[in-house]
Every structure is written in C-alpha cells, then in structure tokens.
Amino acid sequence: MRPPMTVPSAHVAILGTGAYVPDRVVSNTEVGAPAGVDDAWIARKTAIRERRWAAPGQATSDLATGAARRALDAAGITADQLSTIVVATSTPDHKQPATAVFVHRNLGGAAPGVSAFDVNAVCAGFTFALDVAHGIIAKSGGYGLVIGADLYSQILDPADKKTVILFGDGAGAAVIGAGEAGHHIRTTAFHMYSDLSDLVVVPAGGSRLPHDPQTHAAGLQYFSMEGRAIRDFIINTVPGLVKQFLHDCEVLPTDIDHLIPHQANGVMLDDLWAKLDLPSATLHRTVGAFGNVGSASVPLTLDQAARSGELRRGDRVLMLGMGGGFAVSLTLIDW
Structure with a gap:
C-alpha cells in the first residue's frame, strides 16, 4: 500500500476517469406519452x-x-490505495448513512x-466534491x-x-493524486444564489x-423546477462569471481548449x-444520449472526452457546474 505523502496543491491532478449508466434506454416517445408530449x-x-x-433494485x-x-x-490503482471517497449526489441511497459508505463497501x-x-x-455537486x-x-x-452520481x-x-x-440516471468518477508538473487541478470558484433556492426543489421528505399521506397526495415527493427562470438566470449570469473567473486566473479566453459543462438541456447549452467568449474551445456534450444526469453530468462528459482522446496533455479544461440552490462552480484544469 502506498504510504501517505503530502502532495503540493499545485501537483494534485486527475489521474483517471470512469462513467457508468444503466442498461435501460428510455426513448422520448416512452417518457413523453404520460406527460402529453411527443418525440x-x-x-x-x-x-x-x-x-x-x-x-428495479438499482440504487445510486x-x-x-x-x-x-x-x-x-x-x-492504474486499486481500492486499497484510496485515502478518501467523496460522492456528490442529491439522490442518496438512504437519508443516512452516506452513499459513499456503500461505495466503500462495494x-x-x-x-x-x-x-x-x-x-x-445538486447538479453542481461534482465540482464541489472535487475541490473538497x-x-x-x-x-x-x-x-x-x-464521484458524481444521481438516480x-x-x-x-x-x-x-x-x-x-x-x-x-448515471454516474461519473475521477481518481486524483500526485501528478506531473504542469498536469494539475488549478483552482475552483464557487457562487451561491440562495435567493433562487425555490427554483429547484423536492418539497417533502x-x-x-416530512413525508405523510397528505404530502404524497399532493405529489410533493417529486422533483420540481422552474425551467424558464433557471434558463434566464444561467444565460444572463454565467457568461459574466466565466469571464471574471478566467481574468482572476490570469488566463485568456483563447487559452481554453475544452468546456465541460453541466448537461442541463441541450438547447440551453447552445444558447x-x-x-x-471561448473561441478556441470545444464544447463537450452528452445530453443528447443521456439527458440531464444531475451531479454525474460533468464527470460523465469529462470521461467521454478523455476516453475519446480529445483531451491531450497540456490542454486547458474548464468545467462548469450549475445546480439547485442556486449553485455555480468553475474549475480550471491543466490536463
């Protein structure tokens, strides 16, 4: 087993990524019929x-x-070499203990x-967990x-x-540890707009x-969100946050090679x-095939980009998390 060693913060890097999605494919026709909409x-x-x-029976x-x-x-490491496991999720297996405990056991x-x-x-969770x-x-x-995982x-x-x-539903994961010089997680910035906390919510539970027959009768156990208000906030606010973040990092917009954003909605991503202002960057998307997979969106998309060979050593990667609360996070990585 590798002995614990202090690693300079500037040398902590992503060493490997992975993703997992369930086997069941749900079409637009299947999911849309009960909601009264078509493909x-x-x-x-x-x-x-x-x-x-x-x-049935699968959990987060x-x-x-x-x-x-x-x-x-x-x-290229084994589970016995891990020193910490952090799971970002808003759909845990149980209210307690933590879902990470079951991953540890598994x-x-x-x-x-x-x-x-x-x-x-919520959907910004992976970048929060990565920073921790x-x-x-x-x-x-x-x-x-x-790990970012949601069901x-x-x-x-x-x-x-x-x-x-x-x-x-899905999950994405990354292993971090000591990396080579110039290959590291540079910094993360967080923004919280708690006055918008009612835009994304599961009211009961x-x-x-607490859950009771009345809350169930009212459907308050279900996830709900105000999509139009969320879209307007993101379109009007996030571009300025990205610009300021890059300025604070002393990085030009033309220096960014890849954008890995939360996959909330493909049309909103286009907008x-x-x-x-990222003229040299590639926008990575998985939303068409997997939908919005919550806190798994960013790591699942990162894994797809890494395994496809699109991420090359020395590339600058910007990860953008956006989730209920309302939370926005930005992480800059030298790949």
Missing part, C-alpha cells in the same frame, strides 16, 4: 434523444460503484482508514476517489413535462416537511455557448 416536441425543446433509467451507490471501478482501472478492498462521505450541491477531495489529498497525500428516475412525476423529459 419531436422533446427534441425541439431539449435536444435530448434518449436517456438511461435504472433497473450501484451506479457510483460502476463508475468508480472504471476510474480506478484508468488510473469496492471491497478499500481500507478502513478511508474517509467516505457525501456532498450535495483536492484539499484532503494536498494535505494528507494518497489517492482520492470523487432521478425514482423522484420524477411522470405527468410533469417540465422535468420527466429531461432527466436520466426532509425535516421541514449559453453562443454567449461565452
């Missing part, structure tokens, strides 16, 4: 063609474990000394496993066309409004892309 309407509004939904930790194993393989060889816990920043794990590895050494299909109202057409 053409969904494609026009979202640019989503299909999504994956979990099988199962998806997370599948992505974790692939990330470990890509990094991996089998992970040591008892591993810290394993969850982070919830980055700090732990920079301080204590070893290897960190960071939204179980909390969607089949009749709500604003939500049920958008979301899929927490301490504010946002048109407003971002």
Whole structure:
C-alpha cells in the first residue's frame, strides 16, 4: 500500500476517469406519452434523444460503484490505495448513512482508514466534491476517489413535462493524486444564489416537511423546477462569471481548449455557448444520449472526452457546474 505523502496543491491532478449508466434506454416517445408530449416536441425543446433509467433494485451507490471501478482501472490503482471517497449526489441511497459508505463497501478492498462521505450541491455537486477531495489529498497525500452520481428516475412525476423529459440516471468518477508538473487541478470558484433556492426543489421528505399521506397526495415527493427562470438566470449570469473567473486566473479566453459543462438541456447549452467568449474551445456534450444526469453530468462528459482522446496533455479544461440552490462552480484544469 502506498504510504501517505503530502502532495503540493499545485501537483494534485486527475489521474483517471470512469462513467457508468444503466442498461435501460428510455426513448422520448416512452417518457413523453404520460406527460402529453411527443418525440419531436422533446427534441425541439431539449435536444435530448434518449436517456438511461435504472433497473428495479438499482440504487445510486450501484451506479457510483460502476463508475468508480472504471476510474480506478484508468488510473492504474486499486481500492486499497484510496485515502478518501467523496460522492456528490442529491439522490442518496438512504437519508443516512452516506452513499459513499456503500461505495466503500462495494469496492471491497478499500481500507478502513478511508474517509467516505457525501456532498450535495445538486447538479453542481461534482465540482464541489472535487475541490473538497483536492484539499484532503494536498494535505494528507494518497489517492482520492470523487464521484458524481444521481438516480432521478425514482423522484420524477411522470405527468410533469417540465422535468420527466429531461432527466436520466448515471454516474461519473475521477481518481486524483500526485501528478506531473504542469498536469494539475488549478483552482475552483464557487457562487451561491440562495435567493433562487425555490427554483429547484423536492418539497417533502426532509425535516421541514416530512413525508405523510397528505404530502404524497399532493405529489410533493417529486422533483420540481422552474425551467424558464433557471434558463434566464444561467444565460444572463454565467457568461459574466466565466469571464471574471478566467481574468482572476490570469488566463485568456483563447487559452481554453475544452468546456465541460453541466448537461442541463441541450438547447440551453447552445444558447449559453453562443454567449461565452471561448473561441478556441470545444464544447463537450452528452445530453443528447443521456439527458440531464444531475451531479454525474460533468464527470460523465469529462470521461467521454478523455476516453475519446480529445483531451491531450497540456490542454486547458474548464468545467462548469450549475445546480439547485442556486449553485455555480468553475474549475480550471491543466490536463
């Protein structure tokens, strides 16, 4: 087992990525029928063609474990070398314990000394979790496993066309540890607009409004969001945040080679892309095939870009997280 070693913060890098999606493919026709919309309407509004939904009995930790194993393989390490596991999710297996605990158990060889816990920043969660794990590895050494995983299909109202057409289930993961000079996670910036916290919500099931027959009758156990208000906020606010972030990092917009954004809605991504001044960057998309997979969107898309060979050593990668709360996060990586 690799002994713990302090790693300079400037040398903590992504060493391997992985992703996992369920086998079940759900078409626009299947998901749209109960909501009263058809394939053409969904494609026009979202640019989503299909999504994956979990099988009966599959939980978030199962998806997370599948992505974790692939990330470990890509990094060339084994579970017993991990020092921390952080899972970003807003759809945990249980209210307690943390979903990361079940990933630790599923991996089998992970040591008892591993810290394993969850982070919830909804669809922005992966970048939050990555920053937390980055700090732990920079301080204590070893290897960190960071996972974004969500299973939204179980909390969607089949009749709500604003939500049920958008979301899929999936997981993405990254292993971080000491990297070569010039190959590292540079910095992350976070923004929280809590006055918009009512735009994305599952009303019932927490301490504010526990589950009871009345909440179920009212459908308050389902995920809900105000899509138009979210779109307007993102289009009007995020481009300025990106510009300021790059300025603070002393990086020119022309220096960015890849944008890995949260895959909220394909049409909205096109609108946002048109407003971002990133003339040399490639916009990476997975939303058409997988829909919005919550906190898995960014790492799943990162994994696809990495495995396709599009990410080359020395490229500058900008990851953009956007999620309920309302949270926006930006992470700059020298690949």
